[in-house]
Amino acid sequence: MAFLSFLAALLALCITSSAARRAPATDVRCPGYEATNVAQGDSYLLADLVFAGNCSLYNQDITNLRLLVEYQSDSRLHVLIGDADDNVYQVQEQVLPRPHTQNVTASSAALEFSYTKSPFSFQVKRASTGETLFDSSSEPLIFESQFVQIQTSLPQDANLYGLGEHSDSFRLPASNYERSIWNAESPFIPRGRNLYGSHPVYFDHRLSGTHGVFLASASGMDINFGINAAGERYLQYTTIGGVLDFYFLAGPDPTSVSKQYAEVVGLPAMMPYWILGFHQCKYGWDDIGHVKQVVANYSAAGIPLETLWGDIDYMDEREDFTTSPDRYPHDQVRALVDSLHENNQHYIVILDPGIHRQEGYATYDRGAEKDVFLKNADGSPHLGRQWAGQVVWPDWFAPSVQDWWTNEIKLFFDASTGIDVDGLWVDMDEASNMCDIHCMGQADAAATHRARRNLLSRYGSSQAQGPMKGLGGRDLLNPPYRINNHNGDLSGGTLATNIANADGSYQYDTHNLYGHMMAGATHDALLAHKPTKRPFVLTRSTFAGSGRKAAHWFGDNASTWDDYRVAIAQMLAFTAIHAMPMVGSDICGFNGDAQEHMCARWATLGAFQPFYRNHADISAPSQEFYRWDLVKDAAKKAIDARYRLLDYVYTAMHAASTTGAPIASPLWFAYPQDANTFGIQTQWLWGDALVVSPVVNDDSQSVTFYLPNDVFYDFWTWEKVASQGAQITVDNVAWTDIPVHIRGGSIIPLRVESASTTAEVRAQNFTVVVAPGVYGAAKGALYLDDGESLDVGNAKSEISFSWDGQAFQASGTFGFATDLVVESVTVLGQDGGPQTKKGPWGLEQGFSFHF
Numbered sequence: 078m079a080f081l082s083f084l085a086a087l088l089a090l091c092i093t094s095s096a097a098r099r100a101p102a103t104d105v106r107c108p109g110y111e112a113t114n115v116a117q118g119d120s121y122l123l124a125d126l127v128f129a130g131n132c133s134l135y136n137q138d139i140t141n142l143r144l145l146v147e148y149q150s151d152s153r154l155h156v157l158i159g160d161a162d163d164n165v166y167q168v169q170e171q172v173l174p175r176p177h178t179q180n181v182t183a184s185s186a187a188l189e190f191s192y193t194k195s196p197f198s199f200q201v202k203r204a205s206t207g208e209t210l211f212d213s214s215s216e217p218l219i220f221e222s223q224f225v226q227i228q229t230s231l232p233q234d235a236n237l238y239g240l241g242e243h244s245d246s247f248r249l250p251a252s253n254y255e256r257s258i259w260n261a262e263s264p265f266i267p268r269g270r271n272l273y274g275s276h277p278v279y280f281d282h283r284l285s286g287t288h289g290v291f292l293a294s295a296s297g298m299d300i301n302f303g304i305n306a307a308g309e310r311y312l313q314y315t316t317i318g319g320v321l322d323f324y325f326l327a328g329p330d331p332t333s334v335s336k337q338y339a340e341v342v343g344l345p346a347m348m349p350y351w352i353l354g355f356h357q358c359k360y361g362w363d364d365i366g367h368v369k370q371v372v373a374n375y376s377a378a379g380i381p382l383e384t385l386w387g388d389i390d391y392m393d394e395r396e397d398f399t400t401s402p403d404r405y406p407h408d409q410v411r412a413l414v415d416s417l418h419e420n421n422q423h424y425i426v427i428l429d430p431g432i433h434r435q436e437g438y439a440t441y442d443r444g445a446e447k448d449v450f451l452k453n454a455d456g457s458p459h460l461g462r463q464w465a466g467q468v469v470w471p472d473w474f475a476p477s478v479q480d481w482w483t484n485e486i487k488l489f490f491d492a493s494t495g496i497d498v499d500g501l502w503v504d505m506d507e508a509s510n511m512c513d514i515h516c517m518g519q520a521d522a523a524a525t526h527r528a529r530r531n532l533l534s535r536y537g538s539s540q541a542q543g544p545m546k547g548l549g550g551r552d553l554l555n556p557p558y559r560i561n562n563h564n565g566d567l568s569g570g571t572l573a574t575n576i577a578n579a580d581g582s583y584q585y586d587t588h589n590l591y592g593h594m595m596a597g598a599t600h601d602a603l604l605a606h607k608p609t610k611r612p613f614v615l616t617r618s619t620f621a622g623s624g625r626k627a628a629h630w631f632g633d634n635a636s637t638w639d640d641y642r643v644a645i646a647q648m649l650a651f652t653a654i655h656a657m658p659m660v661g662s663d664i665c666g667f668n669g670d671a672q673e674h675m676c677a678r679w680a681t682l683g684a685f686q687p688f689y690r691n692h693a694d695i696s697a698p699s700q701e702f703y704r705w706d707l708v709k710d711a712a713k714k715a716i717d718a719r720y721r722l723l724d725y726v727y728t729a730m731h732a733a734s735t736t737g738a739p740i741a742s743p744l745w746f747a748y749p750q751d752a753n754t755f756g757i758q759t760q761w762l763w764g765d766a767l768v769v770s771p772v773v774n775d776d777s778q779s780v781t782f783y784l785p786n787d788v789f790y791d792f793w794t795w796e797k798v799a800s801q802g803a804q805i806t807v808d809n810v811a812w813t814d815i816p817v818h819i820r821g822g823s824i825i826p827l828r829v830e831s832a833s834t835t836a837e838v839r840a841q842n843f844t845v846v847v848a849p850g851v852y853g854a855a856k857g858a859l860y861l862d863d864g865e866s867l868d869v870g871n872a873k874s875e876i877s878f879s880w881d882g883q884a885f886q887a888s889g890t891f892g893f894a895t896d897l898v899v900e901s902v903t904v905l906g907q908d909g910g911p912q913t914k915k916g917p918w919g920l921e922q923g924f925s926f927h928f
């Protein structure tokens with residue numbers, strides 16, 4: 078959801094703010110630090126870093142730093158540079174639990190740390206090849222209270238990906254590129270700007286291997302890619318605080334880096350099976366009658382609708398935990414949910430963080446009593462504006478905040494008396510504030526002038542709050558170095574950054590954690606509410622590791638071909654790099670007028686991406702798939718394929734949640750030696766066996782895509798396509814079609830038939846397709862469980878399929894009780910075409926046969 082009226086104000090801020098940022102007082106070159114008192118063990122290195130002179134580019138330099146290097150595992154090196162006194166802010170352990178060191182010996186590790194004593198710099202090398210992966214020697218380290226800078230040089234052949242959230246190219250530009258990180262409301266997902274989430278991790282892929290670099294920092298920052306005077310590429314981090322907490326991940330293959338990153342930030346949550354169904358939402362469904370028509374019209378059109386979503390329309394006066402008495406009467410919403418559930422469909426509603434400040438509004442009263450809202454330094458509530466009007470903001474660090482939030486969720490979503498939702502959606506959690514401190518100063522001069530003065534001057538700088546909670550004496554509203562936030566200064570369009578959290582940290586340091594924490598609290602509340610079920614939470618704002626508890630959509634894009642294309646790059650960044658598998662764009666676009674051809678293509682594209690929801694703004698015309706015949710046909714065909722493949726995808730989701738392997742990835746994950754794949758961002762691997770190559774040009778019926786040197790089989794016709802690594806052009810791609818290929822070497826389980834809900838899909842038998850590789854063999858997997866239990870215990874089956882050119886085998890563990898069978902196995906690419914062997918074979922034990 079966006080607030081377009083606010084857009085003009087945001088744009089105005091961007092324009093006025095960009096000129097004034099940075100440019101240090103002088104052109105001094107800082108002297109850097111000297112490493113002393115070096116203590117080294119088999120698996121660690123400690124040193125003091127002592128400031129080597131005067132610099133003070135923006136603030137006072139911190140004279141005594143501490144270096145900690147840990148060989149945490151064979152593939153992970155941890156390098157932490159912080160202040161010796163441990164006052165500089167560090168991301169709270171409760172928010173991002175970090176892994177402990179396994180104390181491997183330096184000589185056995187895949188990465189090698191070395192350093193230069195003075196000025197201090199460090200290098201990370203790949204031990205097996207001696208290749209330098211990270212080298213900070215080209216510029217001295219600068220560590221001031223609100224300005225921290227470190228640079229690494231990069232070879233010409235480095236390919237970098239990640240550093241989300243953004244809508245830029247998936248492979249980041251090599252130079253002349255700036256990526257600011259600061260979570261912000263971002264209508265129309267502007268290019269080249271900070272968006273809703275913070276993921277300061279990049280993967281660097283080279284022909285010699287892939288590695289990852291994660292800076293575990295929540296601070297606002299600019300990351301610049303450039304070319305220095307010597308003609309060398311560099312990447313420079315400039316943060317406005319926080320320690321330099323680096324995790325280097327050795328790979329060496331791309332999937333291993335995804336797994337190693339998930340080990341640091343946490344494995345993604347296993348989601349319920351039904352979440353893979355098709356979802357419909359719209360802002361502006363004015364009453365429940367309208368919503369019932371949507372459900373009925375989907376049914377009449379024969380398009381499977383799995384989940385109906387409620388945007389803020391359902392609320393009374395836009396207040397969380399209420400229903401509108403005249404437009405969405407409580408008993409009628411309850412009846413709707415019952416009827417959805419009877420049909421095996423689901424219901425999800427939205428919540429916003431801004432809590433209406435209104436005595437008598439029970440959610441507010443209970444929160445005030447439990448002291449869970451953010452306060453100004455004088456103890457008054459920190460006010461802002463969201464949909465409900467004047468609001469207060471939950472402090473996700475407050476001791477009672479989880480109890481309060483859980484209680485609100487239990488009360489309102491109680492199955493016997495309330496709205497029995499199947500998941501929750503948290504929006505506006507950057508946090509997005511329609512009346513920030515600037516607006517307050519203008520809007521209501523008399524009442525807020527005093528408050529504003531308090532905010533800006535009296536409480537404008539921080540008090541030291543104890544270990545790792547942030548240095549004292551900083552200007553928390555207007556730090557001298559300004560990051561390139563598209564909302565202007567740090568507090569633009571959000572909470573004032575000089576507000577303290579209950580644990581003594583400040584919004585200045587924790588701003589980027591707000592949505593991550595709200596999503597986590599909502600997940601934990603759902604877990605308390607229904608302890609045996611996997612919770613589902615969709616969040617707009619994210620931080621590194623949000624995938625542990627939440628799913629994400631890419632926010633308020635537009636109904637344009639451009640956003641249709643960028644949705645692919647955004648998906649790849651989240652699934653392959655940011656350890657968040659359950660993601661997707663608003664299908665057919667959120668803002669603006671969706672066109673028939675575009676919506677048909679997007680319906681098809683979305684069917685091969687993880688989170689599949691059609692959603693539009695209140696100002697946009699309705700765009701449900703049944704509104705156009707062409708889109709209806711496209712959606713039916715695409716959903717039919719998606720649903721037959723649902724267990725293949727569920728198996729990939731299970732792998733993501735247990736190993737960190739991505740559910741969707743760029744082609745170079747499978748073809749890391751093929752440089753033609755490194756820049757591809759309009760094709761992807763769906764699971765590890767399917768290559769999806771949609772039509773991407775505006776309103777076009779032809780597409781040129783790349784198939785690496787391998788054997789492929791057309792997913793729709795089963796025709797064999799041997800490629801030497803070639804661009805392939807397909808003309809006359811119908812509006813209902815999408816090119817998809819099966820990679821040789823794969824085995825794919827499919828349901829024999831699709832159905833109108835995922836519950837009915839689960840009652841269908843299987844068929845298995847074998848796609849032999851270049852040498853004739855193939856393998857695949859099938860994971861089965863009940864689809865919803867948090868802990869399935871032994872009631873799961875993990876089945877491996879293999880084909881050696883003559884014999885087919887299914888083996889593994891078979892704990893999931895089922896009557897379903899594999900009805901047939903088809904081997905593609907045989908002399909005379911595909912050959913099918915009929916079963917049935919039960920799925921409670923292994924089986925094998927010769928053709």
Ligand SMILES: *[C@@H]1O[C@H](CO)[C@@H](O)[C@H](O)[C@H]1NC(C)=O
Nearest residue numbers: 128130131132133137138140
């Ligand atoms: C560095 O120089 C500035 C400006 O000349 C001065 O104010 C500051 O005290 C000096 N700091 C140190 C650590 O010497």
Ligand SMILES: *[C@@H]1O[C@H](CO)[C@@H](O)[C@H](O)[C@H]1NC(C)=O
Nearest residue numbers: 118120121177178179180181
């Ligand atoms: C690693 O070494 C540190 C310091 O000696 C020790 O405190 C820690 O328990 C060790 N951890 C493991 C997993 O061995």
Ligand SMILES: *[C@@H]1O[C@H](CO)[C@@H](O)[C@H](O)[C@H]1NC(C)=O
Nearest residue numbers: 367368370371373374699701
């Ligand atoms: C549902 O379909 C009916 C019949 O075509 C149509 O009149 C109505 O406007 C549709 N309503 C919605 C919300 O799609």
Ligand SMILES: *[C@@H]1O[C@H](CO)[C@@H](O)[C@H](O)[C@H]1NC(C)=O
Nearest residue numbers: 840841842896897898900917
């Ligand atoms: C699945 O296969 C079994 C065995 O052939 C058959 O009895 C059953 O009817 C099939 N189920 C469905 C839903 O077709």
Ligand SMILES: CC(=O)N[C@H]1CO[C@H](CO)[C@@H](O)[C@@H]1O
Nearest residue numbers: 244265266267635637639640
């Ligand atoms: C990321 C993206 O596509 N942004 C576009 C969203 O839509 C607006 C309006 O159509 C474009 O101006 C943006 O470029």
